[in-house]
Amino acid sequence: xxxxxxxxxxxxxxxxxxxxxxxxxxxxxxxxxxxxxxxxxxxxxxxxxxxxxxxxxxxxxxxxxxxxxxxxxxxxxxxxxxxxxxxxxxxxxxxxxxxxxxxxxxxxxxxxxxxxxxxxxxxxxxxxxxxxxxxxxxxxxxxxxxxxxxxxxxxxxxxxxxxxxxxxxxxxxxxxxxxxxxxxxxxxxxxxxxxxxxxxxxxxxxxxxxxxxxxxxxxxxxxxxxxxxxxxxxxxxxxxxxxxxxxxxxxxxxxxxxxxxxxxxxxxxxxxxxxxxxxxxxxxxxxxxxxxxxxxxxxxxxxxxxxxxxxxxxxxxxxxxxxxxxxxxxxxxxxxxxxxxxxxxxxxxxxxxxxxxxxxxxxxxxxxxxxxxxxxxxxxxxxxxxxxxxxxxxxxxxxxxxxxxxxxxxxxxxxxxxxxxxxxxxxxxxxxxxxxxxxxxxxxxxxxxxxxxxxxxxxx
Amino acid sequence: xxxxxxxxxxxxxxxxxxxxxxxxxxxxxxxxxxxxxxxxxxxxxxxxxxxxxxxxxxxxxxxxxxxxxxxxxxxxxxxxxxxxxxxxxxxxxxxxxxxxxxxxxxxxxxxxxxxxxxxxxxxxxxxxxxxxxxxxxxxxxxxxxxxxxxxxxxxxxxxxxxxxxxxxxxxxxxxxxxxxxxxxxxxxxxxxxxxxxxxxxxxxxxxxxxxxxxxxxxxxxxxxxxxxxxxxxxxxxxxxxxxxxxxxxxxxxxxxxxxxxxxxxxxxxxxxxxxxxxxxxxxxxxxxxxxxxxxxxxxxxxxxxxxxxxxxxxxxxxxxxxxxxxxxxxxxxxxxxxxxxxxxxxxxxxxxxxxxxxxxxxxxxxxxxxxxxx
Numbered sequence: 101x102x103x104x105x106x107x108x109x110x111x112x113x114x115x116x117x118x119x120x121x122x123x124x125x126x127x128x129x130x131x132x133x134x135x136x137x138x139x140x141x142x143x144x145x146x147x148x149x150x151x152x153x154x155x156x157x158x159x160x161x162x163x164x165x166x167x168x169x170x171x172x173x174x175x176x177x178x179x180x181x182x183x184x185x186x187x188x189x190x191x192x193x194x195x196x197x198x199x200x201x202x203x204x205x206x207x208x209x210x211x212x213x214x215x216x217x218x219x220x221x222x223x224x225x226x227x228x229x230x231x232x233x234x235x236x237x238x239x240x241x242x243x244x245x246x247x248x249x250x251x252x253x254x255x256x257x258x259x260x261x262x263x264x265x266x267x268x269x270x271x272x273x274x275x276x277x278x279x280x281x282x283x284x285x286x287x288x289x290x291x292x293x294x295x296x297x298x299x300x301x302x303x304x305x306x307x308x309x310x311x312x313x314x315x316x317x318x319x320x321x322x323x324x325x326x327x328x329x330x331x332x333x334x335x336x337x338x339x340x341x342x343x344x345x346x347x348x349x350x351x352x353x354x355x356x357x358x359x360x361x362x363x364x365x366x367x368x369x370x371x372x373x374x375x376x377x378x379x380x381x382x383x384x385x386x387x388x389x390x391x392x393x394x395x396x397x398x399x400x401x402x403x404x405x406x407x408x409x410x411x412x413x414x415x416x417x418x419x420x421x422x423x424x425x426x427x428x429x430x431x432x433x434x435x436x437x438x439x440x441x442x443x444x445x446x447x448x449x450x451x452x453x454x455x456x457x458x459x460x461x462x463x464x465x466x467x468x469x470x471x472x473x474x475x476x477x478x479x480x481x482x483x484x485x486x487x488x489x490x491x492x493x494x495x496x497x498x499x500x501x502x503x504x505x506x507x508x509x510x511x512x513x514x515x516x517x518x519x520x521x522x523x524x525x526x527x528x529x530x531x532x533x534x535x536x537x538x539x540x541x542x543x544x545x546x547x548x549x550x551x552x553x554x555x556x557x558x559x560x
Numbered sequence: 561x562x563x564x565x566x567x568x569x570x571x572x573x574x575x576x577x578x579x580x581x582x583x584x585x586x587x588x589x590x591x592x593x594x595x596x597x598x599x600x601x602x603x604x605x606x607x608x609x610x611x612x613x614x615x616x617x618x619x620x621x622x623x624x625x626x627x628x629x630x631x632x633x634x635x636x637x638x639x640x641x642x643x644x645x646x647x648x649x650x651x652x653x654x655x656x657x658x659x660x661x662x663x664x665x666x667x668x669x670x671x672x673x674x675x676x677x678x679x680x681x682x683x684x685x686x687x688x689x690x691x692x693x694x695x696x697x698x699x700x701x702x703x704x705x706x707x708x709x710x711x712x713x714x715x716x717x718x719x720x721x722x723x724x725x726x727x728x729x730x731x732x733x734x735x736x737x738x739x740x741x742x743x744x745x746x747x748x749x750x751x752x753x754x755x756x757x758x759x760x761x762x763x764x765x766x767x768x769x770x771x772x773x774x775x776x777x778x779x780x781x782x783x784x785x786x787x788x789x790x791x792x793x794x795x796x797x798x799x800x801x802x803x804x805x806x807x808x809x810x811x812x813x814x815x816x817x818x819x820x821x822x823x824x825x826x827x828x829x830x831x832x833x834x835x836x837x838x839x840x841x842x843x844x845x846x847x848x849x850x851x852x853x854x855x856x857x858x859x860x861x862x863x864x865x866x867x868x869x870x871x872x873x874x875x876x877x878x879x880x881x882x883x884x885x886x887x888x889x890x891x892x893x894x895x896x897x898x899x900x901x902x903x904x905x906x907x908x909x910x911x912x913x914x915x916x917x918x919x920x921x922x923x924x925x926x927x928x929x930x931x932x933x934x
Contacts, residue, residue: 211932284592285921289771303590351932437933444914446906449804456805459796496804508910510918513591515860516910 108254111247111387114232115370116363118379120256121229123359124220125183128195131352132176141168143467144209145202150465150487152207152473152480155531160204174198182224185234189225196221207480208473212436213353216263219409220360223259227252228388233379246382249390251402253363258406260360261321266413266434268317273424275439276314280306281512282440283313290347316340324364337361348437419535425511425519425542427477428535443475443509443519447485449492450502460488476509478520478539485526503527517542592770592921596855597847601837602765602775604846608839611761613657614752616840620650621745628738635727637719644712648819650744651705655826659786659834662778663764664754668747669698671786677793678811679706681714688732693739703740706813711737713816770922777922779834779849784913787831791905794824795880799891799898807895809888818886825880828905832873835912849916858919865915872908879904 135141145168153160163171175198181191200218203209230236231245275281280303287300287309299305316336323333341354362370371381390398416429423430424439447460462471465487474480485503492501502525510516517540524538627646631639654674661671673695680701687693687702695703711733716722726734754760767775792802793813800807812820833840837848850866858865879901884890891898 278589280590284590285770288592288769288921291769291771303593306590306592349933353932440918442914442918444910451804454805457801458804459801461792461802492804508914510914513918513921515858515865515915515919517861 108251109249111385112250112253113367113371113381114228114245114248114388115367115374115379115381116253116365117227117229117248117256118233118374119370120360120363121185121188121224121234122183123362124224125179125181125195127352127355127359128179128199128217128221129176129183132172132179134352136169136172136176141165141172145205148206148467148470150470150484151205152470152483154204154207154210155479155533157204160201162205168202171198171202175202182229185230185236188230188234188236192221192225196225206470207483208470210431211351211353212263212431212434213351213356215432216356219259220256223255227256231388232382233374244382245386245388247385248388252388255402255406256360256363257321257325259409260357260363261325262409263357263434264317264321267436268314268319270433270435270438271310271314271317273438275424275512276310279512280310282438283309285440285513286348313340320361321364324361327366330364334361334365344437350437353436421539421541425509426536426539427479428539430477439512441476441509441511442472443507443516445471445475445481445505445507445520447488448504448506449488450504451496451498452500452502453498458492465491475507476519478536479531481505481507481520482526482529482531482536489527501527511542591919594852594856594920596852598768598776598852599765600847601849601852602767604837604839604848605779605834606755606761606764608841608844608846609834609837610657610660611752611755612840613653613660614748614755617650617653617657618745618748618752620646620653621741621748624650625741625745628734628741631726632734632738635723637723640712640719640723640726644817647705647708647712648817651709651814651817651819651823652826654705655823656830656833656840658827659782659830661785662782663760664751664758667754668751670747670751672698672704673747674704674744675706675813676701676704677706677813678815679710681710684710684736688736691732691735693736695740695743704744707740708737709814709816709819711740770920776920777917780912780917780920780922783831783834783849784909786827787905787912788909790824790827790831791902791909794820794827795887795898795902795905798887799895799902801899801902807891809891812886812888812891815888818888820887821880821883821885824887825877828873828877828880832877835869835873852920853916856919858915860911860915865911865919869908869911869916872904872911876901876904876908 142165145162146165151162162168175195178191178195178198181187182195196218199214199221203214203218228245228248231243231248237244271277284303284306287306289300291297291301293300320333320337320340323329323336326333337358341358344350345354371379413433416423416433419426419428421428423435445462447462448457449460450457462474466474466484474484485505488503489501492498504522504525505520506522507518507520508516509519519540521538521540526538529536529538624643624646627639627643631643657665658671658675665671676699678701683700683702684707711726712722715725715733725731726737728734755764764775767773767778770776796802798808798810798812809815813823814820832838835849837846837851838844839846850870853866853869854864860868883897883901884894887898
C-alpha cells in the first residue's frame with residue numbers, strides 16, 4: 101500500500117488521458133446523433149404512454165418530443181465539447197447530468213454500457229483531461245500541463261478492468277459453460293453469413309465462443325497490463341468486440357471498449373499517435389496538481405467509489421435463488437449478453453366487491469419492447485401492476501382493486517415456468533432492496549439452475 | 561502476469577466446485593442441436609395446408625361471386641338464400657388461412673381487409689348512401705366478411721325487407737356487396753398466385769434456420785398472433801373478460817348471421833391443423849410442429865410438451881363445442897360457459913407462445929428491439 105501510494109503519485113505523461121477524452125467525447129457525440137437520426141427519441145421517449153421508473157428516481161420524467169430532442173442535442177454538444185476540451189469541466193458536468201437523466205427515464209432501456217458511460221462521465225468531471233491539446237489550453241495557455249499523477253490513469257484502467265472481470269465472472273455458470281447457452285440460440289441466427297455462416301450452426305463453435313468469451317472477459321485486463329502480451333491482447337480486443345458488433349445488436353458498446361482499453365498502453369504510444377494530429381509533449385515538465393482543498397476528500401471518495409464498484413455487483417449473493425431467474429441484483433453488475441429469456445405476463449384486475457375480473461391487454465399501455473422487457477423482470481411487473489391499479493380504479497370508478505399476474509418465463513432454451521406467485525395481490529406489495537418473496541423459485545430437475553455457485557444461499 | 565502453479569490450481573478448483581453440482585442434475589449438452597428436417601415441415605405446410613387453403617378460399621369466393629351475379633339478374637328469396645350460404649362457406653373457408661398473415665398475405669393485408677370486426681355499421685350505411693366504394697383503408701371496419709354479414713343479414717328486420725332493399729334498382733346495398741366480393745376475390749387470387757406461380761412456395765421451403773424472419777419463426781409467430789386473436793376478439797372481448805364482467809355480445813364475429821361459434825371452432829381447428837401438420841384435404845397427419853417438438857425431446861416440468869399441447873387443443877375444442885350457438889345469445893344467458901371455453905383456449909398460449917419457441921431455440925431476444933441490446 102505504501103509502495104502504491106508512492107507509485108500512484110508519480111508523474112505520468114498526460115497523453116493517455118487526452119486520447120481517452122477525445123475518443124470518449126467523440127464517440128458519445130456520434131452516439132447521440134445516431135440516437136436522434138434512428139428515430140429512437142420518438143420510439144423510446146415520445147410514443148410510450150407509461151414509463152418504468154428506476155427505484156429512487158421516480159421523479160425523472162420524459163420531457164416531450166421537443167424537450168427530448170433538446171436533451172439529446174445537449175448531450176451531443178457537451179460530448180463534442182469534451183472531445184475538443186472546450187469549457188471542459190462544465191461540459192463534463194452537463195454531459196453527465198443530461199446523459200444520466202435520459203437513461204433514467206425508462207428502466208426498459210437499461211443497458212450495461214449506458215451505465216458504464218454514466219460512471220465514466222462522472223469520473224471524467226474530476227480528471228484534468230483538458231490540460232493538454234485542448235481548446236481550453238489554446239484559450240488559456242497557463243492551463244497546460246505535461247504530466248498527471250499516475251493514479252489518474254490507473255483509476256480508468258481499474259474501472260475498465262472491473263467491467264471485464266465481472267462480465268467474465270458472470271459467465272461462470274452451468275448454462276454458459278455446459279450448455280453453451282445462450283450462444284447456441286444466438287449464433288445459428290447468423291447461419292446465412294458467407295463463409296463463417298455454416299460454422300455458427302456447429303455445436304462446438306457455440307462452446308468455443310462460450311468458453312473463449314468467459315476466458316477473454318476474466319483475463320483480458322491482466323494481459324493488457326503485462327507489456328509482453330499487450331499487443332496480442334489488444335488484437336484480441338479488436339477481434340472480440342468487432343465480432344460481437346457483427347453478431348449482435350449491441351450498438352456502440354464494442355467501440356466504447358475498443359477505445360477504453362487504449363488506456364492500458366504506455367504514454368509513448370499515445371504521444372506517437374496523437375503526434376500525427378499535432379500533439380506536442382511539451383519541453384518543460386509541468387505536473388498537474390489537484391487543488392489543495394480537494395485532496396483530503398479525494399482519497400476517501402475514491403476508496404468509496406471503488407468499494408462500491410467492487411461490492412455492488414456482488415449484491416446478488418445476498419438474495420436467495422438464482423440471479424438469472426429472479427433478477428434480484430441483476431442490473432448494475434455487468435451481466436452482459438447472458439440469457440435468452442422470453443416471458444408472457446397476463447394481468448388480472450379484480451373488483452373485490454363483485455368478484456369480477458378483467459384481463460389486461462398490455463398493448464393498450466405498453467410498447468411491444470416494454471412489454472417484452474417487463475414480462476421477465478419482477479420489479480417492472482410490480483410497477484406496472486401499480487399503474488394498472490390506478491388506471492382501472494379511475495376507469496371503473498372503484499375504491500380499490502386487486503391486481504394479480506399469470507407470468508411465465510422461458511430461460512435459455514427450456515420450457516417456461518411461473519415467475520410470480522399467481523395469488524399475490526401486487527397492489528399490496530412495495531418495491532425495495534429486500535428479497536421479493538413473491539418471486540417463485542426456479543425448482544425442478546434437469547434445470548442446472550437450482551445448483552451451482554450462484555445459488556449458494558438457497559438454504560439459508 | 562502468468563499464472564503461477566498455485567494460482568492455476570486455485571482457479572481450477574474454483575471452476576471445479578462451480579461446475580460439479582451442475583453435472584449430476586443437468587446432463588448438459590447443447591439443447592439446440594436437432595436432426596429435424598425443417599424442409600419437410602415447410603413443404604408439408606405449404607403444399608398440404610396453405611396452398612389448398614387458399615385455392616379452397618378462392619373457389620368459395622368464385623361461388624360467392626356467381627351467387628351475387630345470379631341474385632342481381634334474378635332477385636328472389638331462393639337466390640338470397642343461396643347467396644347467404646355461399647357467403648357462409650367462404651367465411652368458414654377463410655378461417656383455414658387467416659393464420660398465415662406473412663409474405664403474400666401480409667402484402668395484401670388480408671387479415672384486416674377480410675375480417676376486421678365488429679363492423680362499423682354506420683360507416684357501411686354511409687358508404688352505401690354515398691356510393692363511395694373504395695376499399696383502400698386497411699384500418700377501417702367497413703369491408704370484408706363482417707360488412708357482408710351486415711349487408712346480407714343485418715340491414716332489415718325480415719328477409720322480405722332485406723330482399724326489397726337488395727333488389728331495388730339501383731340498390732346501393734347490392735352494389736357495395738358486389739364491390740366487396742370483387743375485392744376479396746382479387747386479393748385471394750393474388751395471394752394464391754404468389755404462392756403457386758411467383759416462387760413464394762420455394763422461397764418459403766428454403767428459408768430454413770431459427771433466426772427472425774425464417775419460415776419457422778414466421779409460422780410460430782403467426783400461429784400465435786392469430787391464436788390470440790381467436791381468444792381475445794372472437795370470444796374474450798364479447799364475453800367481457802377484459803372489462804370486469806361488462807359483456808359486449810354485439811361485438812362477436814358474424815353477429816348478424818350468428819355464425820360466430822362455427823367460425824371460432826374452424827379457426828381453432830386450423831391452428832391445431834397447422835401444429836399437427838394435418839393435410840387439409842384428406843386429414844392425413846404429415847410433418848408438423850408436433851414432430852419438431854418430439855425430435856427436440858421437449859419436456860415441460862417433466863412432461864412431454866407435445867402431449868401437453870395436443871391435449872390442450874382437445875380441451876379447448878371440447879369446451880368450445882359445449883357453448884350453444886348463437887354465441888351472442890349465450891353470452892347473455894350462460895356466460896360462465898363461454899368464459900370456461902375462453903380459459904381453456906387461453907391455457908394453450910404459454911405452451912405455443914413461450915415454450916415452443918424457447919425449446920426450438922427460435923431467437924427471441926433480437927427481434928424488433930427498439931434500440932440496442934447488451
